[in-house]
Amino acid sequence: MKVLRSKFLNCILSYVRNRDELRPLLLISPSALWIILFLFIPLIIIGIYSFSSRGEGGSIVFSFSLQNYKHFWTTPIYTRTIVKSVIIGIEVTLVCLIMGYFPAYYLGRLKGVRRVLLIVLLIVPFWTSIIIRTYSWVLILGNQGPINYFLLKWGLIHEPIQFLYREFAVILGLVHIMLPFMILPIFTSIDRIDQALLDASKSLGAGNVRTFFEVTVPLSLPGISAGCLLVFIISVGAFLTPAILGGPKDMMIAMLIQQNFLMLFDWPFGSAAAIIYLVTIIFVVFIFNKVIGLNKIWMGSNGK
Amino acid sequence: MLSFPKIQKISFLLVFTIGIYFFLFTPIFVVILMSFTPHNIASFPIPGYTLKWYREFWADTALIRALMNSLLVGVCASFLSGIIGTLAAIAFVRSNFRGKQLLGAVILSPMILSGIITGIALLSFMTIMHVHKSFLMLVVGHTLLTFPYVFVVVQTQLYGFDRSIEEASMTLGANELETFFYITLPNILPSIIAGMLFALTISIDEFVATQCWVTPSTETAPIKIFSMLRFEVTPKVNVLGTVIVVVTILVPFLAEKLIAKKMDVRLYKKEGK
Numbered sequence: 333m334k335v336l337r338s339k340f341l342n343c344i345l346s347y348v349r350n351r352d353e354l355r356p357l358l359l360i361s362p363s364a365l366w367i368i369l370f371l372f373i374p375l376i377i378i379g380i381y382s383f384s385s386r387g388e389g390g391s392i393v394f395s396f397s398l399q400n401y402k403h404f405w406t407t408p409i410y411t412r413t414i415v416k417s418v419i420i421g422i423e424v425t426l427v428c429l430i431m432g433y434f435p436a437y438y439l440g441r442l443k444g445v446r447r448v449l450l451i452v453l454l455i456v457p458f459w460t461s462i463i464i465r466t467y468s469w470v471l472i473l474g475n476q477g478p479i480n481y482f483l484l485k486w487g488l489i490h491e492p493i494q495f496l497y498r499e500f501a502v503i504l505g506l507v508h509i510m511l512p513f514m515i516l517p518i519f520t521s522i523d524r525i526d527q528a529l530l531d532a533s534k535s536l537g538a539g540n541v542r543t544f545f546e547v548t549v550p551l552s553l554p555g556i557s558a559g560c561l562l563v564f565i566i567s568v569g570a571f572l573t574p575a576i577l578g579g580p581k582d583m584m585i586a587m588l589i590q591q592n593f594l595m596l597f598d599w600p601f602g603s604a605a606a607i608i609y610l611v612t613i614i615f616v617v618f619i620f621n622k623v624i625g626l627n628k629i630w631m632g633s634n635g636k
Numbered sequence: 637m638l639s640f641p642k643i644q645k646i647s648f649l650l651v652f653t654i655g656i657y658f659f660l661f662t663p664i665f666v667v668i669l670m671s672f673t674p675h676n677i678a679s680f681p682i683p684g685y686t687l688k689w690y691r692e693f694w695a696d697t698a699l700i701r702a703l704m705n706s707l708l709v710g711v712c713a714s715f716l717s718g719i720i721g722t723l724a725a726i727a728f729v730r731s732n733f734r735g736k737q738l739l740g741a742v743i744l745s746p747m748i749l750s751g752i753i754t755g756i757a758l759l760s761f762m763t764i765m766h767v768h769k770s771f772l773m774l775v776v777g778h779t780l781l782t783f784p785y786v787f788v789v790v791q792t793q794l795y796g797f798d799r800s801i802e803e804a805s806m807t808l809g810a811n812e813l814e815t816f817f818y819i820t821l822p823n824i825l826p827s828i829i830a831g832m833l834f835a836l837t838i839s840i841d842e843f844v845a846t847q848c849w850v851t852p853s854t855e856t857a858p859i860k861i862f863s864m865l866r867f868e869v870t871p872k873v874n875v876l877g878t879v880i881v882v883v884t885i886l887v888p889f890l891a892e893k894l895i896a897k898k899m900d901v902r903l904y905k906k907e908g909k
Contacts, residue, residue: 467667
């Protein structure tokens with residue numbers, strides 16, 4: 333039996349070996365199947381849903397009309413979700429860039445054990461529950477949390493500041509989650525900068541500051557753009573942070589989609605919102621590609 | 637000699653970096669600290685310490701079941717991800733085919749798309765195919781979310797893989813399958829395991845897409861936490877959070893240690909033969 337099986341396997345193998353084009357396809361087919369069957373075909377279906385209308389009891393009546401999109405664009409509460417998502421995405425990206433660049437630079441310049449240790453430390457929060465880390469800000473920023481406690485105790489304020497359930501808390505929570513996504517790519521590109529270039533800059537008379545802004549920063553651009561794109565895209569689709577830390581005004585597009593699919597059972601409208609989200613993301617990547625070029629990022633990350 | 641500005645001199649950088657690390661770790665410590673608070677409502681300063689919430693947590697069968705569900709889904713999904721992610725990585729590193737770049741981008745899309753999109757996509761698939769929500773579909777979904785991580789991690793190691801040892805194995809008479817199982821696989825195993833651990837922690841933590849796929853009997857820990865945040869915020873949430881933090885940090889470390897030991901033993905045995 334065993335011999336037979338191995339004969340059978342060898343038979344298949346030799347068949348595959350003779351067709352070099354077939355082998356990668358065979359290897360790739362499970363993952364391609366997964367993605368196409370469970371993500372891409374359903375997304376096409378969601379596209380079709382978005383032009384349909386809602387029947388009784390949450391059923392879907394297939395038709396072709398733009399009413400869901402029209403409804404989205406003519407109702408300010410809905411339009412605001414996508415606008416808010418993009419604005420929060422931009423704000424989070426900028427804050428992450430400012431807060432992340434210096435640690436990335438510092439890590440890039442470190443050598444030896446301390447550097448490995450600090451990078452591992454950077455990945456640890458990455459691995460710990462997002463929902464827990466987000467919820468923790470409720471404890472920290474709350475009226476009875478440590479920040480308000482110390483501010484009150486030192487007499488800086490007379491009543492607790494309402495940090496929670498407003499845009500500030502959402503941005504803080506998102507920055508906290510997204511920072512490693514900004515630091516790591518920038519660190520990688522700073523790490524690649526040739527020491528000789530910095531030496532050259534200095535021997536030609538530029539000071540530390542000028543060398544930093546005219547040599548280091550331009551050379552770390554691939555990392556900066558990779559980090560910004562990543563942080564922006566993930567932030568725009570955030571669900572948990574606005575749901576836990578935001579108020580009613582901070583509803584983002586992912587929450588609107590979730591609400592329509594899981595609570596209101598208005599799948600056609602939820603689908604339209606999902607398509608609007610996807611188009612926004614694709615549009616941003618497209619613009620990004622035109623202006624900065626995605627190739628530059630790949631160059632940055634592959635070293636060639 | 638000219639060199640980079642000495643780090644010790646630029647204390648601003650050091651202070652700033654320490655600040656950022658403080659910012660990253662504070663929430664984790666606060667949750668752990670607050671799991672010991674005696675009051676029902678978390679307030680600062682903490683008046684004392686108690687293990688009451690840990691006992692209550694242990695007695696809460698629904699919570700424990702949610703945690704076990706999370707682990708079970710995570711283990712199943714990471715094994716599936718390990719297999720299909722590795723196969724895809726091998727194909728990507730070792731061969732060129734039409735549409736490779738496009739397919740690469742497509743495979744990575746679950747990593748950056750909002751979880752809600754993956755969630756409603758699989759939900760629509762189930763609706764159209766008349767498949768009920770179940771544990772199996774939960775595993776299918778989590779595999780969809782996590783295999784790109786295995787794919788990326790394994791790819792990185794495969795790029796640095798020295799193929800001459802495979803050629804050596806083949807010239808010495810091993811067939812392709814033997815070469816794969818005795819030479820290639822043991823060599824790329826560390827990255828496969830790393831990728832699977834990544835998959836495991838992401839699966840245990842996933843909420844946004846999972847909420848579209850769970851049934852009351854397959855509720856996972858994050859789903860439970862989220863509903864607890866809505867209805868009954870007690871320090872029990874912090875206990876569950878602490879447990880998840882400990883699991884997601886400890887499991888990778890322990891697994892790495894254990895697997896490294898086993899691998900050593902196996903290698904020694906082979907050498908002894």
